[in-house]
Amino acid sequence: MKSIFPRRILIWFAPLIFLGVFFFYPFLRILAFGLSFETLKANNLQLAVHVLLFTFYQASLSTLLTLLIGLPSAYLFARFDFHGKSLLRALTTVPFMLPTVVVAAGFNALLGPRGWINLTFMHLFALNSPPIQFVGTLGAILLAHVFYNTTIVIRIISNALSGLDPKLEQAARSLGANERRVWWNVILPMLRPSILAASLLVFLFDFSSFGVILLLGGPTFATLEVEIYIQALQMLNLPVAALLAFIQLLCTLAFSILYTRFSTRVTIQSAPRSANQHKANTIKEKVFVFAFCVLLFVLFILPMLALPLRSVSRLQADRGQQTQAHYGLTTDYYTELFINRRNTLFYVPPITAALNSLLYAGATVILSLLLGFPAASVLAKPGRLEKILDPILILPLGASAVTLALGFIIAFGRLLISPWLVPLAHTLVALPFVIRTLQPAIASIPDRLRQAATTLGASPLRVWQNVDWPILSRATLSAATFAFTISLGEFGATLLLARPDYPTIPIAIYNFLSQPGDLNYGQAMAMATLLMTLTTVGILFIEKQRLPGVGEF
Amino acid sequence: MKRFSILLLVSMILFVSCAPKPSTPQSLTVMTHDSFAVSDDVIQAFEQANNVKVTFVKGGDAGAMLNKAILSKSAPLADVLYGVDNTLLSEALATDIYEPYASPALKNIPAEFQLDSSDRALPVDHGYVCVVYDKAYFSAHNLTAPQSLEDLTKPEYKGLFVMENPATSSPGLDFLFATIKHFGDSNYLDYWKQLRANGLVVVDGWETAYYTNFTGASGQGTQSLVVSYATDPAYEVMSASTPIPDAPVAAVIGPDTCFHQIEFVGILKGTKPLALAQKFVDFMLSASFQADVPGQMAVYPVALNIPLPDAFTKFAPIPSQPAILSVDDISKNRDAWIQAWTNAVLH
Numbered sequence: 001m002k003s004i005f006p007r008r009i010l011i012w013f014a015p016l017i018f019l020g021v022f023f024f025y026p027f028l029r030i031l032a033f034g035l036s037f038e039t040l041k042a043n044n045l046q047l048a049v050h051v052l053l054f055t056f057y058q059a060s061l062s063t064l065l066t067l068l069i070g071l072p073s074a075y076l077f078a079r080f081d082f083h084g085k086s087l088l089r090a091l092t093t094v095p096f097m098l099p100t101v102v103v104a105a106g107f108n109a110l111l112g113p114r115g116w117i118n119l120t121f122m123h124l125f126a127l128n129s130p131p132i133q134f135v136g137t138l139g140a141i142l143l144a145h146v147f148y149n150t151t152i153v154i155r156i157i158s159n160a161l162s163g164l165d166p167k168l169e170q171a172a173r174s175l176g177a178n179e180r181r182v183w184w185n186v187i188l189p190m191l192r193p194s195i196l197a198a199s200l201l202v203f204l205f206d207f208s209s210f211g212v213i214l215l216l217g218g219p220t221f222a223t224l225e226v227e228i229y230i231q232a233l234q235m236l237n238l239p240v241a242a243l244l245a246f247i248q249l250l251c252t253l254a255f256s257i258l259y260t261r262f263s264t265r266v267t268i269q270s271a272p273r274s275a276n277q278h279k280a281n282t283i284k285e286k287v288f289v290f291a292f293c294v295l296l297f298v299l300f301i302l303p304m305l306a307l308p309l310r311s312v313s314r315l316q317a318d319r320g321q322q323t324q325a326h327y328g329l330t331t332d333y334y335t336e337l338f339i340n341r342r343n344t345l346f347y348v349p350p351i352t353a354a355l356n357s358l359l360y361a362g363a364t365v366i367l368s369l370l371l372g373f374p375a376a377s378v379l380a381k382p383g384r385l386e387k388i389l390d391p392i393l394i395l396p397l398g399a400s401a402v403t404l405a406l407g408f409i410i411a412f413g414r415l416l417i418s419p420w421l422v423p424l425a426h427t428l429v430a431l432p433f434v435i436r437t438l439q440p441a442i443a444s445i446p447d448r449l450r451q452a453a454t455t456l457g458a459s460p461l462r463v464w465q466n467v468d469w470p471i472l473s474r475a476t477l478s479a480a481t482f483a484f485t486i487s488l489g490e491f492g493a494t495l496l497l498a499r500p501d502y503p504t505i506p507i508a509i510y511n512f513l514s515q516p517g518d519l520n521y522g523q524a525m526a527m528a529t530l531l532m533t534l535t536t537v538g539i540l541f542i543e544k545q546r547l548p549g550v551g552e553f
Numbered sequence: 554m555k556r557f558s559i560l561l562l563v564s565m566i567l568f569v570s571c572a573p574k575p576s577t578p579q580s581l582t583v584m585t586h587d588s589f590a591v592s593d594d595v596i597q598a599f600e601q602a603n604n605v606k607v608t609f610v611k612g613g614d615a616g617a618m619l620n621k622a623i624l625s626k627s628a629p630l631a632d633v634l635y636g637v638d639n640t641l642l643s644e645a646l647a648t649d650i651y652e653p654y655a656s657p658a659l660k661n662i663p664a665e666f667q668l669d670s671s672d673r674a675l676p677v678d679h680g681y682v683c684v685v686y687d688k689a690y691f692s693a694h695n696l697t698a699p700q701s702l703e704d705l706t707k708p709e710y711k712g713l714f715v716m717e718n719p720a721t722s723s724p725g726l727d728f729l730f731a732t733i734k735h736f737g738d739s740n741y742l743d744y745w746k747q748l749r750a751n752g753l754v755v756v757d758g759w760e761t762a763y764y765t766n767f768t769g770a771s772g773q774g775t776q777s778l779v780v781s782y783a784t785d786p787a788y789e790v791m792s793a794s795t796p797i798p799d800a801p802v803a804a805v806i807g808p809d810t811c812f813h814q815i816e817f818v819g820i821l822k823g824t825k826p827l828a829l830a831q832k833f834v835d836f837m838l839s840a841s842f843q844a845d846v847p848g849q850m851a852v853y854p855v856a857l858n859i860p861l862p863d864a865f866t867k868f869a870p871i872p873s874q875p876a877i878l879s880v881d882d883i884s885k886n887r888d889a890w891i892q893a894w895t896n897a898v899l900h
Contacts, residue, residue, distance in 0.1 A: 033624075108765050113775040130775075135756075135765075214757040219718040220899050230720050233617040235888055236644060314794060343792075345593045345609075346850055409621050413628040417582065417610055479891055497630065498587070498611040498620070504877045513760045514588060515851065516785045516793020516802075523763055 008385060013171040014076045015375040015393070015431070022428055023396050026407030027249070032243025033410060038529065046238055046442070047227070048247055055223040056251075058138065058213075059206035063144035066202050067195075069146055069299065070153025075155060076292045078161035081277045086291065090539040092300045093151045093481065094532050097489030099506045100211030102528040103515055104145060107216065109306030124180035144212045145239035147300065149202045155478050156201075156437060160189075160194035162277070163471065190426060193443070197256075197436045200259045204252060204398035205407055229402045254399030256391030304532060311525035314518075333522030348503040348511065350527065354534055357488055361538070363423035364430055364479050364487035370483055371427065372434030372479060380434065380442035397432045406497035419502040423487065430483035437482060440470075441475035481542050488535055505531045573786055577820045578606045581829050584622065584631035585823075586615045590849040591842070599836050605829055615723060615816075621823065623648045632740065632824040632834050635677065640726065642674060643884030651819035654831050658856075664854045666815055668880060675818035677837050680852035681783035681872050682727035683804040684812040686712075687769030688839070690777040701807040702735055705748060711751030715766040718899075720891050722758040727812040728780045729894055731876035735809035742897045749898050756900035758825075769802045783811055783852040786868035792850070800868040809876035816852070818850035 077089055095103065109115055110458075111134040118130035134140050164187065172186045188195075211223040224244050232241035280289045314328040340347035375393060379386050396404075406414055408425075416422070421422070445468055453463045490506040498507060505527055512524035560673050563784035578600070589611065600607055612618030615636050622634050626648065637645045638756075643653065659667065659675065666676035684705070688833045699705050705714055717725030733741045745753075754776055756762050763770050767779040769789075784801035804811065820830045836842055843854035847865050854861075 044881075076723055104761065112765065148681065214721065215761055219721070219755050219757060233613065234720055235891070236616065236620055236623075237888070319603055330794065336794070340593075340847060342590075343592045343594065344590050345596050346590055347593075406620070406624060409624045409630065413625060414582075416630065417608065495613070495617075497584075500609055500611055505857065510587070513764065515792065516763060516781070516788045518770070518789070519792040519794045521770065522794060 007151065008238070008383065010379050011374040012385070012389065015371045016389070018371055018427075018431075019393070019396070022424055023399070023404070024149075026411035028407075029410045030407035031242055031246055033448055034238040035246060036239055039239040040244045043505055044418060047240075048224075048244055051224050051227045051244070052247060052251070053345050054221065055207060055225075058141055058221075058223065059203055059209070060143075062149070062206040062209075063199055063203045064140050064148050064204075065142055067199060068148050069295070070150045070198070070202075070290055073150065073296060074157035074161060075312060076289060078158035079277060080289050080294070081279050082289055086540060086543060087322060087536075088296060089154070090295055090536050091304075092154060093485055093539050094304065094535050095147050095300055096149070096151045097305070098272055098531070099489065099509055100215050102509060102524075102531075103147070103212075103303070103529075104215040105142070105310075105525070106136075106303040107144065107147075109310065110303050111135075111140075130385055135216055137218065138217070140216040141209075141212060141221065144216050145209065147289065148212070149205055149302065149313075150300070151423050152201050152205070152482075153198045155481065156198040156440075157191060157194050159437070159475055159478050160191055160440060162474070163188055163441065168365070170466065173534040180232075185543055193440050196259060196262055197440060199395070201397065201433060201436060203255065204394070207251070207255075208248070208398050210401070223361075223442060225400055225402060228521065230402050232402055232406060237487065241403065245400040248398070248400050249395070252395055253391060255398065256394040259394070260387065260390045270465045307525050308529040311513055311522060311529045314522075330522075333519070333526040336519055336523055337526055346500040346503070346511070348508040349510075350530060352445045353503050353505045353508045353527070357506075357531075357534065358538075360423050360426065360504060361484045361487040365425040367427045368430040368483040369476070369479060370433045371439055372431055375431075376435045376438035378437045392434050393435055396428045400497055408496060415500065416497050419499050422502075422504075423495070425496060426487040426490075427483075430486045433486065434479040435484040437479040438472070438475050441472050447469050477542055481539055484538055484542060485535060488531065488538070492516040505534070561637055562650055572876070577658050578604045579826055579829060580606045580608060581633070581826055582608045582610060582631040583633045583635060583832060583833065584610050584612050585634075586618045586636035586848060587611050587613060589636060592845045595841055595845045598841065602836060603829065603832055604733060607833070619645055622650050626650055626822070629821040631821060632830045633818060633820050635816070635818040635837065636818070637674060637817050638723075639668060639732065639813075639817075639880055640723070640883050640887070642668060642880045645817075645819070646673060647884070648662065648819055650885060652822045652824065652827070652830075654820050654834055656831070656835050656838055658835050660824065661856045661858075662838065663855070663857065668815065669817075674819045675816050675834060675838065676855045677818050678843075678846045678852040679815045680848065681781045681804070681811040681813060681875055682724045682731070682780065682808070683872060684728075685767075685769070685779050685781040685783075685785050685802050685804050686797075687767065687777040688801055690768050690804055696720050698803070699805055699807075701805075702732060702744070702806075705778070706744070706751050708751070710751065710778065712754070714748070714778040715754040715756060715762050715774075716780040717758050717762050718755050719894055723761055724780050725755075726887075726891070727814060728889065730878050731812040731892060733807050734812075734876040734878050742893060745894060745897050753898070755898065761795070778805075782851060783872055784847070784853075784865065784869045787847075787862070787864040788851050790864045790868055791862070793865070804869075804872065806870070806872050806874075808874045811872040811875045813875040813877050815855070 039328050073092070077085065079397055111117055113130040115134075118132050121127060121131050136533060168186055169182050171173070172182050177185065207223075208225050210229065213221050213223050213226050224247065228241045228244045228248070231237045231244065280286045311331055312331065312332055314330045314332070337350045379390055382390065412421075450463055453467050458466065488505070490504055509524050509527045509531070512520045512527065572818060575853060588606050588620045596607060599605070601748060610631060612621045615638055618634075619637050619641050621630065634650070637659040646669060653671050653673045654675070655672045656675055659672070662676060666679060668674070668676070684699070696709060699707070704710070716728055719726040719729040732744055736744050749754070756766060759781065762779050768773040768774045768777045769779070785802050785803045786804065789802055790800050792798060818834055820827070820834060824830050838856060839860065840856065841860045846852055846854045848862050854876055
């Protein structure tokens with residue numbers, strides 16, 4: 001026992017140093033700078049409570065809805081084989097990395113006052129005003145959160161589902177259990193750690209939500225993070241912002257501790273499976289597969305379709321008479337991407353932006369796997385040390401990004417200007433995902449398999465290669481996909497310092513959208529289409545990797 | 554012998570590293586807001602003339618950028634800070650982040666733009682936040698465009714006006730200032746209550762207001778009046794995918810309908826390449842940079858006798874009766890005004 005303890009500390013060393021330098025140090029610096037007892041006044045506390053309640057309320061609702069859609073979808077992807085499955089799976093991941101401005105544009109084209117759905121209703125029922133009010137409602141916030149985060153549930157839970165040993169279900173069935181009992185008594189209990197992990201990640205994302213609330217919720221809704229943004233960056237009122245950030249950090253810590261309490265009780269044991277997937281056979285299965293494919297299409301692909309459509313349609317003639325707007329097809333916006341018409345220093349050639357995005361994404365994948373693997377492997381067999389460290393690893397996900405960005409400025413000064421800081425910041429967000437994805441998979445490897453292999457004379461490397469890796473490979477791909485999309489989506493990057501000479505695609509989209517003129521809007525849509533294509537292709541590529549030891553795919 | 558060779562090596566390294574290297578350019582870091590842009594050749598000319606490599610970093614919108622500059626006061630992120638405007642100037646001056654510099658180029662700049670008498674923040678450009686309307690919508694509906702702030706409360710414009718939230722967007726805040734100037738500190742909230750009753754739409758920021766809500770831009774919106782910039786008509790013409798003879802939008806030009814915004818540059822205290830930073834400030838006030846300003850950033854130059862692009866002279870005339878508030882007034886009341894506005898309009 002004595003020899004294990006120092007080894008564990010050694011394994012913890014890299015992830016903890018990373019979090020210490022890039023999360024705790026800057027965060028504590030900014031809190032120390034901003035927090036003061038004078039801030040603890042009645043009106044500030046009243047504001048904090050008011051905002052905290054709404055934050056909690058919308059995050060809980062959003063998480064429930066996301067699970068409602070995500071669980072059956074995870075089942076769909078884990079258990080059934082159908083045409084276009086990998087493409088549909090990749091496409092449900094795309095929303096996760098789309099910039100909020102672009103998502104808002106997509107939802108507006110669909111559900112806005114002049115969106116397709118409202119125009120259809122107005123036409124069909126001869127209405128004078130749009131029947132559906134979308135932007136500025138709680139519904140818009142919830143729908144956008146489901147749109148963004150369902151992929152988290154799908155990825156984490158379908159991994160767990162396809163890793164489950166079907167013999168357990170078969171045994172239950174042959175003992176006379178019906179389908180519902182198999183679910184309640186066999187499958188769901190075994191999925192509990194994954195469901196908890198996915199719910200926590202989704203909840204923290206919704207809890208610290210920012211762009212969605214601002215753009216789709218409108219000015220009447222404010223979460224803690226939105227209020228921090230307003231106080232810190234618009235009102236230049238750092239003490240109140242620091243107070244709110246401190247409250248948000250405490251809440252995140254509480255959720256994380258609660259989660260670790262619940263999740264460590266159950267461990268599933270599973271073996272690598274390849275025969276878990278089949279084609280839909282019964283009518284019930286066929287209806288389920290069809291219905292969910294349609295639902296996923298409507299929910300995830302339809303809102304995104306507006307972007308490629310707008311990127312090839314000209315909407316210039318007859319402006320002002322929108323009901324009869326002429327949609328002419330054009331490739332102008334794409335060709336214009338390659339021209340630096342105004343000879344500006346900050347012109348972003350699309351190839352360069354794509355390459356920079358991919359470079360940062362690649363670095364984020366490598367860095368977060370390197371840091372995530374050791375942490376996940378010790379967390380899988382938690383000791384006393386892990387029980388304390390586990391909740392701490394999740395903190396960066398729920399902590400205020402606005403505050404952290406300001407902390408970076410105090411802590412790092414001119415070092416911030418280095419483009420290398422970008423993948424480091426992305427890794428901070430990706431790491432909790434990578435760890436949560438790898439940990440259940442590592443925990444699911446039965447020790448007896450390893451022991452058997454060792455008894456049969458296999459070297460430790462051989463054991464890892466033939467026992468651990470086949471089970472871990474799928475989770476590793478999933479973790480890599482998370483890191484990849486998080487980086488491509490530039491989470492929180494707009495809050496740090498931007499280097500216009502190292503532009504990425506999301507930055508280019510923001511640049512276009514900040515100026516008037518139909519060329520700018522069209523180019524933003526073209527760039528967004530490029531980002532969607534790049535992500536889809538990237539995810540398909542990661543998933544199609546035949547890692548050694550993987551027998552399926 | 555061994556000791557001697559080490560000594561020789563060390564002195565050689567010292568010599569090499571201390572030797573003057575005229576070929577390696579010095580470096581200068583300039584922090585700007587997100588809307589900053591400049592022509593490639595204009596910057597290159599400055600870099601070549603002064604043997605310098607200029608690195609630009611963008612710090613968010615003007616408020617976020619200033620906050621970052623204030624936070625990093627003891628170890629500045631950059632040598633030069635561009636983009637603080639008259640609504641933020643008091644904060645910037647009060648926190649003492651600037652190094653004063655009386656640039657000789659200031660002689661070409663009218664006194665009305667020089668708001669800081671001790672030359673810590675020097676004016677570079679100015680613009681106007683106005684109510685902008687969709688021309689096609691108004692002609693198709695046989696409506697005349699509003700002429701004044703008061704007109705916006707008339708029933709014929711019910712539900713047609715979209716603006717940005719002053720708490721999250723600088724054009725929204727500037728428009729709020731314009732109404733405070735026009736109606737006075739004690740009456741402006743009554744005006745806003747009337748606007749609210751007349752179906753005012755408030756969104757988070759300019760991108761949403763212009764590209765989602767405004768009918769004149771993306772074709773998806775339902776509001777034909779938007780709080781935006783006086784230069785929009787020129788920009789719509791310059792950034793049209795097919796040439797258009799006339800601007801699709803125009804600014805409402807009336808008493809106090811536009812808020813006057815002036816943007817400043819300053820040298821950050823503690824900068825090492827001080828002489829170079831001063832040269833850069835001279836350069837921003839020089840004719841070559843000033844002439845570049847309209848086409849790149851959609852604002853007007855502050856220096857005298859700078860030719861404007863055709864689209865500007867044709868479609869974006871300088872508003873004649875803009876609203877102006879003193880920087881001290883703004884600094885003293887900004888937070889209270891935003892809070893009062895939020896309570897009156899949003900809650």
